[in-house]
Amino acid sequence: xxxxxxxxxxxxxxxxxxxxxxxxxxxxxxxxxxxxxxxxxxxxxxxxxxxxxxxxxxxxxxxxxxxxxxxxxxxxxxxxxxxxxxxxxxxxxxxxxxxxxxxxxxxxxxxxxxxxxxxxxxxxxxxxxxxxxxxxxxxxxxxxxxxxxxxxxxxxxxxxxxxxxxxxxxxxxxxxxxxxxxxxxxxxxxxxxxxxxxxxxxxxxxxxxxxxxxxxxx
Amino acid sequence: xxxxxxxxxxxxxxxxxxxxxxxxxxxxxxxxxxxxxxxxxxxxxxxxxxxxxxxxxxxxxxxxxxxxxxxxxxxxxxxxxxxxxxxxxxxxxxxxxxxxxxxxxxxxxxxxxxxxxxxxxxxxxxxxxxxxxxxxxxxxxxxxxxxxxxxxxxxxxxxxxxxxxxxxxxxxxxxxxxxxxxxxxxxxxxxxxxxxxxxxxxxxxxxxxxxxxxxxxx
DNA sequence: GGCTAACATGAGCCGGACTCATACCACTCG
DNA sequence: CGAGTGGTATGAGTCCGGCTCATGTTAGCC
Numbered sequence: 001x002x003x004x005x006x007x008x009x010x011x012x013x014x015x016x017x018x019x020x021x022x023x024x025x026x027x028x029x030x031x032x033x034x035x036x037x038x039x040x041x042x043x044x045x046x047x048x049x050x051x052x053x054x055x056x057x058x059x060x061x062x063x064x065x066x067x068x069x070x071x072x073x074x075x076x077x078x079x080x081x082x083x084x085x086x087x088x089x090x091x092x093x094x095x096x097x098x099x100x101x102x103x104x105x106x107x108x109x110x111x112x113x114x115x116x117x118x119x120x121x122x123x124x125x126x127x128x129x130x131x132x133x134x135x136x137x138x139x140x141x142x143x144x145x146x147x148x149x150x151x152x153x154x155x156x157x158x159x160x161x162x163x164x165x166x167x168x169x170x171x172x173x174x175x176x177x178x179x180x181x182x183x184x185x186x187x188x189x190x191x192x193x194x195x196x197x198x199x200x201x202x203x204x205x206x207x208x209x210x211x212x213x214x215x216x217x218x
Numbered sequence: 219x220x221x222x223x224x225x226x227x228x229x230x231x232x233x234x235x236x237x238x239x240x241x242x243x244x245x246x247x248x249x250x251x252x253x254x255x256x257x258x259x260x261x262x263x264x265x266x267x268x269x270x271x272x273x274x275x276x277x278x279x280x281x282x283x284x285x286x287x288x289x290x291x292x293x294x295x296x297x298x299x300x301x302x303x304x305x306x307x308x309x310x311x312x313x314x315x316x317x318x319x320x321x322x323x324x325x326x327x328x329x330x331x332x333x334x335x336x337x338x339x340x341x342x343x344x345x346x347x348x349x350x351x352x353x354x355x356x357x358x359x360x361x362x363x364x365x366x367x368x369x370x371x372x373x374x375x376x377x378x379x380x381x382x383x384x385x386x387x388x389x390x391x392x393x394x395x396x397x398x399x400x401x402x403x404x405x406x407x408x409x410x411x412x413x414x415x416x417x418x419x420x421x422x423x424x425x426x427x428x429x430x431x432x433x434x435x436x
Numbered sequence: 437g438g439c440t441a442a443c444a445t446g447a448g449c450c451g452g453a454c455t456c457a458t459a460c461c462a463c464t465c466g
Numbered sequence: 467c468g469a470g471t472g473g474t475a476t477g478a479g480t481c482c483g484g485c486t487c488a489t490g491t492t493a494g495c496c
Contacts, residue, residue, distance in 0.1 A: 183401030209427045273476050
């Protein structure tokens with residue numbers, strides 16, 4: 001499931017010890033992100049906490065952004081893994097139930113997974129092309145650029161659940177829905193550290209109402 | 219209209235010359251943000267381009283974030299000013315027309331105003347409280363914290379247009395709508411530098427469908 | 437055991453945010 | 467008109483973080 005080295009790492013860890021080191025660095029990165037945020041996070045501190053010399057850090061990660069990108073990918077993999085797991089455990093009959101499920105799973109991840117707030121989920125489904133460079137967001141554009149595979153997987157799930165009603169209209173609607181949901185959920189966690197339940201509910205409502213104009217009930 | 223010094227500046231410019239300097243610094247900040255983004259923007263370069271020594275820069279702005287905050291406030295003022303102007307020129311009968319207008323005005327600002335992309339519009343209406351520190355977004359939390367006045371003004375406009383149907387439900391719905399719209403519009407500009415018209419249209423649709431469950435047609 | 441290539445290490449370089457001792461100026465008052 | 471005074475202007479310099487690279491270490495092979 002996890003493929004941290006999917007083009008993100010400078011050098012793929014060969015030995016078991018190296019792989020553990022990379023994982024430790026990602027763990028500490030996640031914790032530090034939650035503690036101090038992206039700007040205040042220093043590569044020195046990540047390396048120090050992970051018990052890895054700074055030089056070794058840069059053997060694996062080309063720069064600070066690459067570290068965060070790798071973490072974002074790991075988190076994204078975990079997120080999709082959970083959705084797939086729940087769906088294969090109990091397939092849903094209604095597409096709306098499925099969007100609710102995705103929202104719930106997102107909330108669960110935010111609550112339990114350190115550093116998960118960094119994944120700008122909306123960027124996953126959108127094209128990477130934009131030339132404008134926009135602060136922090138930028139770092140994920142490039143990150144997920146080769147990751148259309150994952151995006152496709154998610155869309156395939158929805159299309160399957162939606163009764164095979166694919167098409168350009170659906171594609172665009174899904175991208176919009178994901179983008180909007182991501183933003184509202186971020187707001188929910190800004191409002192309350194554990195995610196304002198009212199806003200989470202509102203998020204589900206937003207998606208349902210929006211997609212109701214497009215997808216049929218089964 | 220513009221109140222750059224609304225608590226953002228270290229020292230309020232007393233003389234005309236100082237005020238011009240502050241404006242020039244904000245102008246150059248905006249241009250640099252569009253050119254290189256937030257991270258790559260350096261205070262030295264802003265000062266140099268504005269023809270201001272670095273020491274003077276720090277007389278007015280406590281740090282790099284404060285500079286961007288001040289710009290965000292200036293942009294926000296301009297944005298609200300345009301909406302108010304258009305509404306007072308020709309009041310609308312339908313709340314949906316008004317949300318469309320706000321979207322159009324937002325798009326127009328993005329196209330014409332340098333550095334406008336930095337304003338995370340959604341944060342304006344949401345409470346500042348969140349303790350979690352999140353990369354770039356963080357810099358606006360604090361920025362707009364004392365700016366609830368502006369947020370209220372915008373809400374008042376909507377309530378008025380909506381036929382006085384205020385209440386906690388409407389408040390929350392508006393916050394959600396603004397947050398979602400902001401995200402989708404950002405996506406539109408990521409997709410195409412001039413703002414993908416399809417996505418702009420989709421944004422209007424999203425808001426209409428969502429709010430249609432709450433607000434009556436007039 | 438000697439040789440080579442890959443890997444590990446951390447002192448140090450570079451540049452950017454921010455400060456502070458000093459110079460300057462506008463204005464007052466003797 | 468000149469000395470005094472409080473605010474303002476300045477940019478060399480400090481501090482610190484991202485990142486490198488010369489050197490030391492280990493692993494694998496003959």
